[in-house]
Amino acid sequence: VDMKALEEIVVRFSNLIVDFPEFAEIDINPLAASRDDITALDARATIDVEALKQTDPHAHLSILPYPTKYVVPWRLKDGTEVLLRPIRPEDEKIEYEFIKGLSEETSRFRFFRIIKELSHEDLVRFCNIDYDREMAIIAEITEAGVKKEIGVARLITEPGKKRGEFAIVLADKYQGKGLGTKLMDMLIEIAQEKRLESIYGIIMRENKKMIRLAQKMGFTIRPSEEGYVATLDLI
Known part of the structure; x- marks a missing residue:
């Protein structure tokens, strides 16, 4: 498995959660990883419309991201x-x-x-x-x-x-x-x-x-x- 590419996927996924508080839940299952490619075979997301009304962009996080x-x-x-x-x-x-x-x-x-x-x-x-x-x-x-x-x-x-x-x-x-x-x-x-x-x-x-x-x-x-x-x- 291309571990560097897998690490990049995890970081991008984290950034997605940080930047878009309206995602109440995201599930990627399964994520197929091989030497040559990484593919999301199935995914679903639940949206929380109320989160868009929050004035603090990081209120949904338990720990703030690096400032x-x-x-x-x-x-x-x-x-x-x-x-x-x-x-x-x-x-x-x-x-x-x-x-x-x-x-x-x-x-x-x-x-x-x-x-x-x-x-x-x-x-x-x-x-x-x-x-x-x-x-x-x-x-x-x-x-x-x-x-x-x-x-x-x-x-x-x-x-x-x-x-x-x-x-x-x-x-x-x-x-x-x-x-x-x-x-x-x-x-x-x-x-x-x-x-x-x-x-x-x-x-x-x-x-x-x-x-x-x-x-x-x-x-x-x-x-x-x-x-x-x-x-x-x-x-």
Whole structure:
């Protein structure tokens, strides 16, 4: 069997379900596959006319598809080309290398502790996300043909979908080049699209760079037990 062709059929079928919510049910049975051809010998479909009235194009899905609209080419202040995009499950390796490469101070500012080891379960939690509840935008560069993560911004929506918590961390080498501002701007835009009332982040007292960034973006800074809470009202 031509497995590559069969995989393409499965992907196309998935795209059909994603793009047309009016399909309440589709049955292809049997699907005959051989070395030379793949043929649907019988098929039927049930249409849900009421689904056409839904304003949310993905309301019929249990997990949102990959949000390609957030894939953005960009440049650092020094001209370095960067691709900003939502994280994917297959990003476990570059996510691991990114976090392991952070300085102790940067790691502590982001995770409130120094991370020395990452388990597979940790990486699954970071990379396999429900894009409806959480968004993680990574900054990716290519060096000598190898893709490398240099930053990540996360927005986690709280139950009730009125508030979201943000966190941003950049590789030490790429701080101070405008990337933090760009990532924060993207998180604010995503929060507004999700119609959140506010977003907030917990910042350690020593993290002066993040405090300055939050102030520049219009956040209100208030003291807390961990340091400061930066809050931005969106409505």
